Amino acid sequence: MKNLITLLFLFAATLAHAQDSTFVSIYSVKNQTERQRILFHQQQYLRRQGNTLHLIKMDLEWPLSLHFMAMPSLQRYLTKELFGRESEVVFPAIEQYLTSKGEPLTQMPDEPGLRTYYEMVSLNMMEYVEGRYVSLRLVNRVIPKDTAEQVTESQRLITYDIASDRVLKTKDMLKTSAYTPDRDDYLLLQMLLLGAIPSSFGEEDYGFYLGDMCLMRVGAFFDLGIIMDDDDYNSLGAVPSGELQHFLNKETKNMLKAEIPERQAVSCTPQPWFADTAQVYVVAEELPSFRDTPEDIYRYLRANIRYPWLDATLDIEGRVVVQFIVEADGSVSSPTVVHSVSPGLDREAVRLIMSMPRWKPARQQGRPVRCIQSLPISFVLSSQE
Numbered sequence: 001m002k003n004l005i006t007l008l009f010l011f012a013a014t015l016a017h018a019q020d021s022t023f024v025s026i027y028s029v030k031n032q033t034e035r036q037r038i039l040f041h042q043q044q045y046l047r048r049q050g051n052t053l054h055l056i057k058m059d060l061e062w063p064l065s066l067h068f069m070a071m072p073s074l075q076r077y078l079t080k081e082l083f084g085r086e087s088e089v090v091f092p093a094i095e096q097y098l099t100s101k102g103e104p105l106t107q108m109p110d111e112p113g114l115r116t117y118y119e120m121v122s123l124n125m126m127e128y129v130e131g132r133y134v135s136l137r138l139v140n141r142v143i144p145k146d147t148a149e150q151v152t153e154s155q156r157l158i159t160y161d162i163a164s165d166r167v168l169k170t171k172d173m174l175k176t177s178a179y180t181p182d183r184d185d186y187l188l189l190q191m192l193l194l195g196a197i198p199s200s201f202g203e204e205d206y207g208f209y210l211g212d213m214c215l216m217r218v219g220a221f222f223d224l225g226i227i228m229d230d231d232d233y234n235s236l237g238a239v240p241s242g243e244l245q246h247f248l249n250k251e252t253k254n255m256l257k258a259e260i261p262e263r264q265a266v267s268c269t270p271q272p273w274f275a276d277t278a279q280v281y282v283v284a285e286e287l288p289s290f291r292d293t294p295e296d297i298y299r300y301l302r303a304n305i306r307y308p309w310l311d312a313t314l315d316i317e318g319r320v321v322v323q324f325i326v327e328a329d330g331s332v333s334s335p336t337v338v339h340s341v342s343p344g345l346d347r348e349a350v351r352l353i354m355s356m357p358r359w360k361p362a363r364q365q366g367r368p369v370r371c372i373q374s375l376p377i378s379f380v381l382s383s384q385e
Helices: 072-083 090-100 184-194 241-247 250-257 294-304 309-313 343-354
Strands: 038-049 052-063 115-129 133-145 152-161 166-168 207-216 219-228 231-240 318-326 332-339 362-364 367-369 371-379
Touching: 038 343, 052 343, 072 090, 072 115, 072 133, 072 152, 072 166, 115 207, 115 343, 133 207, 152 219, 184 207, 184 231, 184 241, 219 241, 231 241, 309 343, 318 343, 332 343, 343 371
Parallel strands: 052 115, 152 207
Antiparallel strands: 038 052, 038 332, 115 133, 133 152, 152 166, 207 219, 219 231, 318 332, 318 371, 362 367
């Protein structure tokens, strides 16, 4: 069913250990345009504050052509929603957030009586139309362990209008009549959204409410809240553009169809999420390798690929190129998409890279060293699909 997608937001609360580390963005490749490069930061951190442990999973992604310093409204919104502090400089906000969780640890302490919190901070790109808008999903989740406290979670969908430097929420994109109860458009939109509720809820009585929305090339995603048996559930429903046009306000329609205006250039230097001065080799005497033969890496990719539902539904295919670092211990870090196809395929390519077992590291003068590696991953739908 093309107008339905349900996302399950899972956070693994069974981590045996976590390790702080820095993130590196590679800017030395001259033959890639910035607009093709997507920055990914996927890392786990273990912090201690007195008798409290914080196991933090951070999952952030961002197109490098969107300079934070050129977008103060978006930057203030993101830093406040994700890290609890409003700032026009996002990178120090991230570092301050981690510092507020205590001192870094390299392994789980074996002490009784410690309170543990599993936390996730997620910023995922849902759509990016260069020069026009970017749609984002923000998630904060805190799972207490061995305490009476409840799990807390917040999710937001937004669209950022690049030309006007404005964060758009649901009411900013829909006609007033579409989100005002007892109006005809409101009832029509509710009927449309009923089709985006998962059939797994069956024929039982339930109510639902419209949460956030964000724009996509194919239409829009809506965060739908479902109320059943005194419990709340969330589902992300997709509504095709043809069915959505009637409910969009004039400003949104103009933004989608107007010529992309030229913005005044803002002088700024791309920055990594975190600084790291450790040397990374581009070429080494012995390059990194995966298992025993060049074919092994493609066998691994074919065996482990999960084609994203939406991309498969829309017949999206293509080749994503991911650049990453093979660390001196053979682990993989710092993925950057240097050739993008779609947010869904980009995200799956990064997941495949980061889930790989250890590589054989590069060697320089007989010792293992950090080295940049690039890997193309092709997404092709079979004829049966």
